[in-house]
Amino acid sequence: MFVLDNAWIIPALPLAGAAVNGIFGRRFTQKAVNAVAVGSTTLAFLATLALVGEFARLTPAQIPFIRSFFPWIVAGNFRVDFALQVDQLTIIMLLVVSGVGWLIHIYSMGYMAHEGGYYRFFAYMNLFMFFMLILVLGANYALLFVGWEGVGLCSYLLIGFWFLKRSASDAGKKAFVVNRVGDFGFMLGLFLIFRTFGTLDIHTVLSRIEAMSVETAGIGTITAIALLLFVGATGKSAQVPLYVWLPDAMEGPTPVSALIHAATMVTAGVYMVARSSTIYVHAPLAMEVVAVIGCFTAFFAATLGLTQTDIKKVLAYSTVSQLGYMFLACGVGAFSAGIFHLMTHAYFKALLFLAAGSVIHAMGGEQDMLHMGGLRGPIRTTFLTMLAATLAITGVPGFSGFFSKDEILWQSYSSPYGSWVLWLVAVVTALLTAFYMFRLIFLTFFGAPRYDEHHVHVHESPQSILIPLVVLAVLSVAGGWMGSGRFEEFLRPVFAHAEEMRAQLPAGAAHGLELPLMLVAIGGALVGFLVALWMYVRRPQAADEMATKLAGAHSLLFHKYYVDEIYDALIVHPMQWLSTNVLWKIVDVAAIDGSVNGLGSLARDLGQEARQVQSGNGRTYASWLVAGAAAIAILFLWLGH
Amino acid sequence: MPLASYAVVLSAVLFGLGALGFVFKRNIITIFMSIELMLNAVNLSFVAFSRIRHLLEGQVFVFFVIVVAAAEAAVGMAIIMQVARNRQSLNIERIDLLKL
Numbered sequence: 219m220f221v222l223d224n225a226w227i228i229p230a231l232p233l234a235g236a237a238v239n240g241i242f243g244r245r246f247t248q249k250a251v252n253a254v255a256v257g258s259t260t261l262a263f264l265a266t267l268a269l270v271g272e273f274a275r276l277t278p279a280q281i282p283f284i285r286s287f288f289p290w291i292v293a294g295n296f297r298v299d300f301a302l303q304v305d306q307l308t309i310i311m312l313l314v315v316s317g318v319g320w321l322i323h324i325y326s327m328g329y330m331a332h333e334g335g336y337y338r339f340f341a342y343m344n345l346f347m348f349f350m351l352i353l354v355l356g357a358n359y360a361l362l363f364v365g366w367e368g369v370g371l372c373s374y375l376l377i378g379f380w381f382l383k384r385s386a387s388d389a390g391k392k393a394f395v396v397n398r399v400g401d402f403g404f405m406l407g408l409f410l411i412f413r414t415f416g417t418l419d420i421h422t423v424l425s426r427i428e429a430m431s432v433e434t435a436g437i438g439t440i441t442a443i444a445l446l447l448f449v450g451a452t453g454k455s456a457q458v459p460l461y462v463w464l465p466d467a468m469e470g471p472t473p474v475s476a477l478i479h480a481a482t483m484v485t486a487g488v489y490m491v492a493r494s495s496t497i498y499v500h501a502p503l504a505m506e507v508v509a510v511i512g513c514f515t516a517f518f519a520a521t522l523g524l525t526q527t528d529i530k531k532v533l534a535y536s537t538v539s540q541l542g543y544m545f546l547a548c549g550v551g552a553f554s555a556g557i558f559h560l561m562t563h564a565y566f567k568a569l570l571f572l573a574a575g576s577v578i579h580a581m582g583g584e585q586d587m588l589h590m591g592g593l594r595g596p597i598r599t600t601f602l603t604m605l606a607a608t609l610a611i612t613g614v615p616g617f618s619g620f621f622s623k624d625e626i627l628w629q630s631y632s633s634p635y636g637s638w639v640l641w642l643v644a645v646v647t648a649l650l651t652a653f654y655m656f657r658l659i660f661l662t663f664f665g666a667p668r669y670d671e672h673h674v675h676v677h678e679s680p681q682s683i684l685i686p687l688v689v690l691a692v693l694s695v696a697g698g699w700m701g702s703g704r705f706e707e708f709l710r711p712v713f714a715h716a717e718e719m720r721a722q723l724p725a726g727a728a729h730g731l732e733l734p735l736m737l738v739a740i741g742g743a744l745v746g747f748l749v750a751l752w753m754y755v756r757r758p759q760a761a762d763e764m765a766t767k768l769a770g771a772h773s774l775l776f777h778k779y780y781v782d783e784i785y786d787a788l789i790v791h792p793m794q795w796l797s798t799n800v801l802w803k804i805v806d807v808a809a810i811d812g813s814v815n816g817l818g819s820l821a822r823d824l825g826q827e828a829r830q831v832q833s834g835n836g837r838t839y840a841s842w843l844v845a846g847a848a849a850i851a852i853l854f855l856w857l858g859h
Numbered sequence: 860m861p862l863a864s865y866a867v868v869l870s871a872v873l874f875g876l877g878a879l880g881f882v883f884k885r886n887i888i889t890i891f892m893s894i895e896l897m898l899n900a901v902n903l904s905f906v907a908f909s910r911i912r913h914l915l916e917g918q919v920f921v922f923f924v925i926v927v928a929a930a931e932a933a934v935g936m937a938i939i940m941q942v943a944r945n946r947q948s949l950n951i952e953r954i955d956l957l958k959l
Binding site for chain 1: 878881882883885890951952954955956
């Protein structure tokens with residue numbers, strides 16, 4: 219039980235790596251940086267495996283396994299411990315974070331080898347691992363929030379890794395600012411939890427809520443908490459309306475996109491909602507909001523992915539869309555299905571990004587798919603692994619994504635919280651997903667090369683890049699074979715209360731529909747595939763013809779529904795105007811500076827006047843002296859009477 | 860009116876003359892003499908009040924004032940001599956370096 223009792227070791231290892239590389243890394247050779255960064259994540263992964271082994275020997279009564287190491291904040295009756303908890307959900311998240319994180323660290327050794335700031339990159343990556351592990355291990359909302367903010371910080375640092383590039387540093391700032399909006403809601407949620415329950419300990423809060431009744435009418439305390447926490451989740455997990463930062467976050471190096479903006483950090487919102495499942499099932503209105511926002515985001519982002527030409531942008535919108543699926547699952551009460559999709563998505567989306575990175579590497583930095591084409595021959599391993607991930611994300615039977623996505627689709631229809639509208643939108647999204655993913659594959663790997671073969675020397679990537687690709691490809695194929703049923707069984711203790719509440723609701727009559735619905739979904743994906751095949755392989759000019767025929771729709775999608783422009787006009791510009799004309803010129807310059815400088819010049823001007831008295835002329839002094847004496851004498855005479 | 864009251868009035872007149880000389884004269888020596896005049900005017904009023912109120916303290920004070928005035932006269936004259944030597948002038952309006 220050593221690792222379980224000392225679970226702090228797992229996050230401490232990457233933290234140590236980050237500290238060593240961050241402080242001394244500048245003087246290290248690349249090999250030494252590698253040894254520290256990859257070594258610490260390897261040890262963290264091994265420690266996680268040891269922890270899983272020990273966890274398997276626990277009796278159900280010992281779960282969740284909570285250890286408090288020291289009191290962290292004690293103020294009056296407010297007390298927060300540095301406490302870590304391990305239950306089935308933590309185990310899944312730990313394995314995903316440390317496992318995928320470890321693979322991406324290995325990949326980064328090859329990918330970042332020729333980049334400046336090598337040690338800085340790995341210091342940030344390790345720091346990210348630390349915060350992410352704190353996030354999933356934290357036994358109270360305060361500690362979870364520390365991890366939550368910490369990963370946001372690392373995300374900001376890594377998006378702006380090439381900070382000399384204007385667009386990169388802007389994207390980092392955008393991510394940070396948009397996340398502030400969400401975090402504000404999250405913090406309000408935490409305050410409300412503390413006000414209501416007097417503690418931030420997750421286990422205590424949830425068991426207190428279990429004893430309360432379900433809020434069916436209007437917005438009560440629990441619904442408010444649930445909605446506020448969800449505001450935080452929409453920021454971190456890039457849901458409508460706060461998704462705008464994620465596509466821009468692709469300015470960061472590709473391993474960062476894979477680790478932070480696909481596999482782990484952006485799923486923190488889903489984790490938090492699932493972790494708080496009890497809160498949500500007691501607030502049906504919040505459930506509905508989660509499901510509708512998730513479903514809408516899935517569809518909305520998928521349409522945005524249709525016209526993007528930057529290979530990473532397509533994947534970014536795809537991530538937003540898949541995160542929408544996870545929230546849809548949580549919103550219809552299928553929390554384990556959401557977490558299942560989170561896990562399979564971590565495999566195949568990390569793989570998609572890493573493979574895209576390998577393509578970019580092979581093309582010498584080119585990211586525009588319109589300048590690729592015909593790459594399946596020269597970079598065969600990359601092509602095959604990326605194809606495996608594409609088959610997984612489109613939900614081809616037998617691949618991991620099929621099991622998780624199919625379960626979400628089925629739950630969105632059959633769950634008491636679900637409805638056929640949600641299901642229909644989700645199926646259309648699946649169709650769009652298949653279309654834009656195969657569009658990516660066809661544009662990148664098929665057809666005639668559209669790049670200058672004299673200038674670009676396409677070459678397969680080194681071993682350190684290919685090995686993680688292959689491992690993730692195996693996981694993308696086989697990661698779902700346990701099936702959603704067994705996965706759900708494993709997570710049942712975590713969501714026991716949610717399941718119980720759900721079972722009390724009248725179930726929809728959907729028996730016998732599971733197979734037909736599944737076939738419809740597969741059919742939808744097939745249609746998406748065929749349309750992509752027709753448009754980008756059979757008749758390559760068809761895409762352009764469609765674009766001209768549907769010019770309005772195409773330009774709307776190409777400009778991303780002008781959402782960035784609308785946000786600029788509605789929020790950014792008024793804010794800038796307010797900052798410049800009111801806060802800067804009036805409040806800061808006129809009021810604050812004015813009062814401070816005014817006091818200074820008042821003293822100076824008074825002194826200027828008063829020094830006239832000091833004429834240096836003896837007779838003037840004498841006059842003052844006599845006048846003063848006379849004044850005192852008169853005063854005394856006057857007082858005497 | 861008893862004699863002592865006249866002495867008080869005389870003291871006030873002398874003090875007023877001293878003060879006027881102190882303010883309006885230009886020669887430092889004259890100013891210095893005006894200060895002495897004021898001191899002695901005060902001495903006179905001390906003695907007068909001592910007489911009126913039949914208390915000795917007033918007369919004791921006069922001795923203190925005479926002692927201090929003697930010391931002050933010595934120091935003052937020394938300063939005035941140095942000023943006269945350095946400036947070749949005793950006009951107080953030309954001694955105004957004590958300002959910014």
